[in-house]
Amino acid sequence: MITRRQFVQKSAAVAGVATSSVVAASSLLSQTELHGQTEAISNPDPNLAPARPDIDYKPVITPNNPKLPWKIVGGAKVFHLVAEEVDHQFAPGLKAKCWGYNGSVHGPTIEAVEGDRVRFYVTNRLPEPTTVHWHGLVLPNGMDGVGGLTQHVIKPGETYKYEFPLRQHGTFMYHPHHDEMTQMALGMMGLFIIHPRGIHEAPDRDFAIMLSEWKIVPGTSRPDPYEMTEFNILTMNAAAYPGTEPLVAKQGERVRIRFGNLGAMDHHPIHLHGCAFRVVEADGCEIPPAAQRQGGTILISVGSTRAIEFVADAPGDWAMHCHMSHHVMNQMGHGALNLIGVNTDNIDDKVRSTLIPGFMNMGQDGTGDMGDTGMDMPKNSIPMLGGQGQYGLITMGGMFTILKVRPGITTYDDPGWYKHPPGTLAGVASADDLKRDGIPQGSASS
Numbered sequence: 001m002i003t004r005r006q007f008v009q010k011s012a013a014v015a016g017v018a019t020s021s022v023v024a025a026s027s028l029l030s031q032t033e034l035h036g037q038t039e040a041i042s043n044p045d046p047n048l049a050p051a052r053p054d055i056d057y058k059p060v061i062t063p064n065n066p067k068l069p070w071k072i073v074g075g076a077k078v079f080h081l082v083a084e085e086v087d088h089q090f091a092p093g094l095k096a097k098c099w100g101y102n103g104s105v106h107g108p109t110i111e112a113v114e115g116d117r118v119r120f121y122v123t124n125r126l127p128e129p130t131t132v133h134w135h136g137l138v139l140p141n142g143m144d145g146v147g148g149l150t151q152h153v154i155k156p157g158e159t160y161k162y163e164f165p166l167r168q169h170g171t172f173m174y175h176p177h178h179d180e181m182t183q184m185a186l187g188m189m190g191l192f193i194i195h196p197r198g199i200h201e202a203p204d205r206d207f208a209i210m211l212s213e214w215k216i217v218p219g220t221s222r223p224d225p226y227e228m229t230e231f232n233i234l235t236m237n238a239a240a241y242p243g244t245e246p247l248v249a250k251q252g253e254r255v256r257i258r259f260g261n262l263g264a265m266d267h268h269p270i271h272l273h274g275c276a277f278r279v280v281e282a283d284g285c286e287i288p289p290a291a292q293r294q295g296g297t298i299l300i301s302v303g304s305t306r307a308i309e310f311v312a313d314a315p316g317d318w319a320m321h322c323h324m325s326h327h328v329m330n331q332m333g334h335g336a337l338n339l340i341g342v343n344t345d346n347i348d349d350k351v352r353s354t355l356i357p358g359f360m361n362m363g364q365d366g367t368g369d370m371g372d373t374g375m376d377m378p379k380n381s382i383p384m385l386g387g388q389g390q391y392g393l394i395t396m397g398g399m400f401t402i403l404k405v406r407p408g409i410t411t412y413d414d415p416g417w418y419k420h421p422p423g424t425l426a427g428v429a430s431a432d433d434l435k436r437d438g439i440p441q442g443s444a445s446s
């Protein structure tokens with residue numbers, strides 16, 4: 001076998017001239033890398049027994065999302081996906097008629113192990129044809145699920161069969177490849193997690209989150225698949241904060257968080273507070289330790305997956321959210337009038353009596369109060385901002401969740417709010433503090 005270095009050296013020698021050798025080496029390098037990647041993907045032993053949870057692998061945790069059940073038949077793992085309409089709740093107060101799989105939006109997470117042979121039956125209970133594409137997987141072309149290109153579409157009422165061995169491990173996804181714009185905008189997508197065989201290197205907590213975006217006009221009951229820019233519900237595993245379940249870890253545990261993004265148009269820079277993580281995987285490919293970058297924000301572009309790892313060494317309630325500020329708000333925050341700095345005294349009464357009964361303008365002092373306006377919300381809608389924290393309103397919604405790290409816990413149930421030890425909580429500066437540090441009194445409050 002030839003190593004990449006030998007290959008590049010060889011090709012540079014063949015190219016001869018220094019200038020052209022650079023070009024030749026770089027183009028050949030990419031070919032070698034592709035070649036190398038194919039070599040790295042295993043060809044599973046057909047006699048391998050299907051891997052068992054908690055014995056051959058440590059199951060992934062998918063907040064707000066179920067797993068797809070399976071059974072073993074003749075040495076293969078058999079799954080059944082049913083594409084169908086689903087009544088889905090994004091957060092308390094907001095439901096919509098979506099499309100998903102097996103009664104779930106997004107579809108249930110598929111979980112298997114490298115070397116498993118998997119067989120998927122896909123039944124179409126939608127009013128239009130569909131297919132399933134196994135995003136990121138190396139498989140026979142006819143199993144790739146692209147309607148018209150690699151297979152006939154699955155018509156309403158039909159059940160198709162897909163079968164292939166899993167030759168990789170990592171974070172992958174599945175989604176239709178027919179009328180993608182409509183079907184994915186209505187929720188049809190899911191995570192496909194493939195573990196390496198053997199439980200020894202698994203992190204203590206292994207979470208997976210699918211990012212997506214929706215347009216649901218307040219008061220309506222179906223997502224709008226034709227929206228291209230003004231998405232107003234941003235979700236993690238199809239939940240918008242305060243509907244997102246927290247991620248709970250014990251202090252000192254090694255935590256992995258996997259992300260996928262199958263939203264229509266937007267990439268999401270996900271920021272995790274209070275820690276520096278390592279990026280360990282990109283698009284289902286492990287990143288060698290020497291090449292892993294560290295950071296606190298990771299961009300998850302549409303169609304890609306990433307995984308981060310870190311040691312949860314700091315107890316607390318740590319925010320984790322998309323850092324695009326319009327992606328941490330819910331409905332009602334878009335297209336509002338800019339009234340910042342306007343004196344709106346008496347405007348409500350005048351508008352109510354002459355123009356719009358029940359009118360209430362918002363935002364003259366910023367939008368931080370818009371989660372708690374006291375006004376009647378339109379039917380089937382949620383406030384633009386998040387939920388109540390222990391110190392007041394958390395002014396973020398949408399693509400926002402909380403990593404809760406606690407010392408010595410014996411259960412991963414939601415531990416409630418973090419109790420900050422004395423002296424570790426920001427608060428109003430005392431007169432003594434101001435005097436000691438020479439800060440003018442007027443800075444305290446006015």
Ligand SMILES: [Cu+2]
Pocket residue numbers: 266267268269322323324327399
């Ligand atoms: Cu975002």
